[in-house]
Amino acid sequence: MCLAIPGQVVEVVDEQNRLATVEVAGVRRTVNIGLLDVDGTSAGAGDWVLIHVGFALSKIDEAEAHATLKLLAEMGAEYEQELEELKASAIE
Amino acid sequence: MKFIDEFRDAELGRALAVEILATVEPGRHYKIMEVCGGHTHAIYKYGVDDLLPPNVELVHGPGCPVCVIPMGRVDDGISLAHQPGVIFTCFGDMLRVPGSSQTLLDAKAQGADVRVVYSPLDALRIAKQHPERQVVFFAIGFETTAPSTALTLRRAKAENVQNFSVICSHVTIVPPLRALLESPDLRLDGFIGPGHVATVIGLRPFQFMPDEYGKPVAISGFEPLDLLQSMLMVLRQIADGRAEVENQYARVVPAQGNPRALEVMDEVFAVRPEFEWRGLGFIPKSALRLSDNYAEWDAELRFAVPGVRVADPQACQCGEVLKGAIKPWECKVFGTACTPERPIGACMVSPEGACAAYYNYGRFAREREVV
């Protein structure tokens, strides 16, 4: 649960609850983007975000996202485990 | 240096290693603590420590949220899981943490309804799907994770989901750091600060480390190059006689943190007067409970939890490891009675735990050869 995984926002699906579909390593899941609503800005389609336990924690640029994904992939078992848990997630 | 060619930029890695060598004084011993378990993991995975001069020693800090939960607290969770009608939800990492007589995994094998969730929002969904059951979420983690629990509770309150509650075991990073700085038996020269925690709390909470204790800090990212660069930042501060909080991970960490996350945490949580940390004992104001406005969702108030303090098993030296006083392989049961498959202490359970990091990357054999 300590990992933060980069994903790209596909679309905001629930404005009120601040939920968005995010693509993470080829998997589409729903995450909360409410923590990125700061100073009148928020995350939207196309943005790369770091996701931790179903919440987008910060916006990152694309190069950072790819570097982090590569690093995570090299981690092996823990990353696989985290992805499995993410796949089982069905936030609504 | 077997791993350096795998770095994103091997050239830069070598250059940093050379620069570090040039910065340290040959006769002096440096002790630098990496606070975050994610850093410990990356350091051993990539052999970053192999690139450091022998007089720079890395000490592993208390920043693995699974490892610091005391045994009595695990027992509280297990007792809730055994309550009739309860669906007990937790992160996968908690399943194998030893309580005094069993783990959550054992409880599950005995018939308790224990479910692994990826997110606290998944636990809330399960509660909404099973209105006739009580759904309890075991909330653990530092400031990186606490805002997620806070937002989940805010939603539970807004939707008045009454069969959902949280056993709040969130901890905060600053009090244990202060405790370590106060501890007489541990002379540390500088700190590699936790990148993701800083994303939430910003840089200011770390300012007391240079201001009051004269210790340099570099908030660091998680790539091997980030860690090398952060070590160089800390060693340069020492060489120049400076002590500051530097932000190596500025591409992700804003100096002021995440004001939105801090605001929700402030609304949903209150600071506990004290909290027991595995191995570190009771630390004042080091953990969070639900604030009075959220008392209805507090599992500790809704159910009778034992709340009994349990001493760690005799053989386990997790406390010394978490304080950085000994290296994992110096624990008598490391790799024999205590392995990731059958952990005795929590530092072996989570991949972020120092013992598991040593074990998984074969440091055991190497350290033994050196001795």
Ligand code: SF4
């Ligand atoms: S080897 Fe096991 S028992 Fe010893 S300190 Fe590490 S986790 Fe604790």
